[in-house]
Amino acid sequence: MIRYILRRALEMLATLIVASFLVFVVCEFSPGNVARKTLGAFALQEQVDLLYKKLHLNDPLMVRYVRWVGVLTGLEADPLQDPALGLDFKDPRGARYFGNFGYSTLYKAPVNDVLWDRLGNTALLAGLAFAVIIPLSLVLGVLAGMRAGSVLDRSLSTLSIVMTSIPEFALGVLLVAVFVVALGWLPGTSPLDPTSGWSLVSQLVLPVAVLAIYDSGYVARMVRTSMAEVMAKPYVRTAVLKGLPHRQVILRHALRNAMIAPFTVILLQINWLIGGVVVTELVFAYPGFGRMLLEASLFGDVSLIEAATLIALFVATATQLLSDIGYRVLDPQARR
Amino acid sequence: MSVATNEPISAIESAGKPAPNLLRRLPTSRVAMVGLALVLFWVILALLAPVLPLQPPNAQDYLAMAHTGSSAKHWLGVDPLGRDLLSRVVWGARTVLAVAPVAVLAAYTVGAAMGLLAGYYRGWVDVAISRASDVILSFPVIVLYVIIIANIGPSALNIVVAVVLASAPGISRIVRGLVMSLTHQEFVAAAYLRQESDVFVMLVELLPNCRGPLITDFCLRLGYTTITIGTLGFLGLGLPPPNPDWGGMVKQATSMITVFPHMALYPTAALVSLILGFNLLADGLTELSQAD
Numbered sequence: 001m002i003r004y005i006l007r008r009a010l011e012m013l014a015t016l017i018v019a020s021f022l023v024f025v026v027c028e029f030s031p032g033n034v035a036r037k038t039l040g041a042f043a044l045q046e047q048v049d050l051l052y053k054k055l056h057l058n059d060p061l062m063v064r065y066v067r068w069v070g071v072l073t074g075l076e077a078d079p080l081q082d083p084a085l086g087l088d089f090k091d092p093r094g095a096r097y098f099g100n101f102g103y104s105t106l107y108k109a110p111v112n113d114v115l116w117d118r119l120g121n122t123a124l125l126a127g128l129a130f131a132v133i134i135p136l137s138l139v140l141g142v143l144a145g146m147r148a149g150s151v152l153d154r155s156l157s158t159l160s161i162v163m164t165s166i167p168e169f170a171l172g173v174l175l176v177a178v179f180v181v182a183l184g185w186l187p188g189t190s191p192l193d194p195t196s197g198w199s200l201v202s203q204l205v206l207p208v209a210v211l212a213i214y215d216s217g218y219v220a221r222m223v224r225t226s227m228a229e230v231m232a233k234p235y236v237r238t239a240v241l242k243g244l245p246h247r248q249v250i251l252r253h254a255l256r257n258a259m260i261a262p263f264t265v266i267l268l269q270i271n272w273l274i275g276g277v278v279v280t281e282l283v284f285a286y287p288g289f290g291r292m293l294l295e296a297s298l299f300g301d302v303s304l305i306e307a308a309t310l311i312a313l314f315v316a317t318a319t320q321l322l323s324d325i326g327y328r329v330l331d332p333q334a335r336r
Numbered sequence: 337m338s339v340a341t342n343e344p345i346s347a348i349e350s351a352g353k354p355a356p357n358l359l360r361r362l363p364t365s366r367v368a369m370v371g372l373a374l375v376l377f378w379v380i381l382a383l384l385a386p387v388l389p390l391q392p393p394n395a396q397d398y399l400a401m402a403h404t405g406s407s408a409k410h411w412l413g414v415d416p417l418g419r420d421l422l423s424r425v426v427w428g429a430r431t432v433l434a435v436a437p438v439a440v441l442a443a444y445t446v447g448a449a450m451g452l453l454a455g456y457y458r459g460w461v462d463v464a465i466s467r468a469s470d471v472i473l474s475f476p477v478i479v480l481y482v483i484i485i486a487n488i489g490p491s492a493l494n495i496v497v498a499v500v501l502a503s504a505p506g507i508s509r510i511v512r513g514l515v516m517s518l519t520h521q522e523f524v525a526a527a528y529l530r531q532e533s534d535v536f537v538m539l540v541e542l543l544p545n546c547r548g549p550l551i552t553d554f555c556l557r558l559g560y561t562t563i564t565i566g567t568l569g570f571l572g573l574g575l576p577p578p579n580p581d582w583g584g585m586v587k588q589a590t591s592m593i594t595v596f597p598h599m600a601l602y603p604t605a606a607l608v609s610l611i612l613g614f615n616l617l618a619d620g621l622t623e624l625s626q627a628d
Contacts (some may be wrong), residue, residue, distance in 0.1 A: 017472045026487050158367070161619055166565045167611040169570040170604045173586055177597045188594065275478030279567055283590070293479065294571060298488035303484075309479055317474050 102303030129211035141223020172283035223308025267323035368620020374613030391420035439499035447504035450509025469505030559614035
């Protein structure tokens with residue numbers, strides 16, 4: 001087991017390195033862009049050329065990637081913070097430390113000053129959504145899968161298809177139209193600002209609802225399939241024929257085995273949630289990680305994009321690792 | 337053992353069960369027929385758009401901007417720039433229904449080729465293709481789309497490129513699994529005995545026998561891609577204006593949603609009904625293939 005975990009952790013590290021290189025290639029393939037984006041649209045061409053030369057942007061891509069990793073791991077000083085450049089990029093942590101993501105040209109601050117608050121806000125949003133998704137999808141899925149083909153199953157399954165057919169932004173618009181425009185119960189934006197006249201809780205209701213509804217439909221379908229499969233197994237039929245009460249058959253015999261497959265899927269939903277978070281945060285002007293990534297991409301803030309995608313990748317691959325390990329723990333057959 | 341959530345799971349579940357008459361038995365599934373009706377509704381509207389008596393989709397009616405709600409001239413009202421909403425919703429269907437199938441078909445061409453090669457040759461070919469797929473699949477999908485489109489610029493072609501890059505690894509995984517389960521079958525052995533070439537075995541013997549699960553997956557992916565196109569439009573990464581594009585129309589109208597909710601609601605309803613159509617169709621197909 002420990003060897004398995006180690007091997008998977010190494011694989012994860014390799015994936016992270018390759019993926020971060022891909023992101024680096026996409027963002028910095030044309031080196032002229034990096035200098036231009038750093039200085040902004042109003043810089044003179046001579047200034048851009050000067051920065052281009054000072055940052056050694058004409059080096060091969062691979063060399064520049066190694067340099068970027070050097071800055072990130074604290075082995076090298078961030079070249080942009082060199083006072084000789086006169087860019088006035090100052091980081092209170094110094095120019096050389098582990099986890100140096102560089103300087104955000106969009107927010108005019110070190111990436112580490114921008115990133116973590118927003119990541120915290122997003123973790124709050126995603127955590128609350130998760131707290132709704134798990135019970136909701138389990139109840140929907142188990143009820144539907146208990147008697148496959150029944151009227152209850154058909155109505156719940158159709159409901160979950162409808163839930164997954166509404167993109168997050170469309171769901172946001174629909175919920176805003178009902179609860180903000182028509183009823184006036186909730187605020188239409190969630191800047192997490194207590195002075196806006198709405199309580200923080202009321203600001204969180206709609207974003208959490210959007211994330212929860214979209215993902216629950218998907219997970220509920222998975223739980224339903226798994227439950228329906230287990231209910232058709234011989235040992236469940238034996239339990240029923242033995243005369244056990246229906247309740248006990250479901251809770252004691254079926255549920256435990258039906259939960260193995262959805263467990264993996266629920267953990268992997270975090271990957272989906274990160275995507276959903278980008279859209280939801282934009283709809284509700286939520287000060288989170290997803291909206292920051294979108295704004296950085298549209299602005300061309302290379303350091304911030306690279307930092308944000310690396311963190312998104314880390315979260316996604318780490319949860320995948322967790323779900324694989326959990327699957328092995330739960331299902332003795334997978335251990336072989 | 338890693339399960340990819342980005343994959344439409346029902347396709348993997350029904351993998352390995354060839355269902356040759358799937359499309360012929362379609363009328364027996366009520367869910368599939370409802371889905372098909374929704375999809376056909378938009379396909380027919382999109383095809384008829386040039387001959388329908390609609391206002392030009394990009395023409396601005398400044399007089400109508402005083403009263404943006406529905407009127408005799410503008411049945412669904414006008415958008416924030418005074419353009420006829422009905423016409424833009426109908427013409428927007430053309431955009432989605434042109435880009436989504438092309439993108440999914442392109443992704444299928446690349447993904448099926450990758451899956452066939454990996455499943456057929458195995459060994460280092462398989463390792464290389466599978467590892468590359470794993471890297472792409474480890475990205476959160478929207479993040480992948482955002483960084484690609486933001487860097488190469490928004491256009492119909494670039495959306496297709498992004499969809500291919502994001503979806504091909506998933507398709508490759510399904511095809512690879514199907515091919516691996518098929519290579520031991522007698523008809524493949526027969527093809528070897530006839531000394532058919534590798535390409536012949538892959539394209540004529542293996543690929544057609546994967547089609548049952550792939551038809552379902554194709555439908556699901558059409559739904560996902562429609563969501564993607566809408567979402568990209570909403571994020572401002574869709575088709576450049578002034579072309580009508582449902583996601584972009586919603587984006588434009590959200591700032592006015594408290595005053596004129598209809599501007600956002602009509603394109604939203606159109607988008608949701610089309611996605612629902614694809615998803616119901618896929619669900620009906622899954623049900624039919626599992627009934628075998």
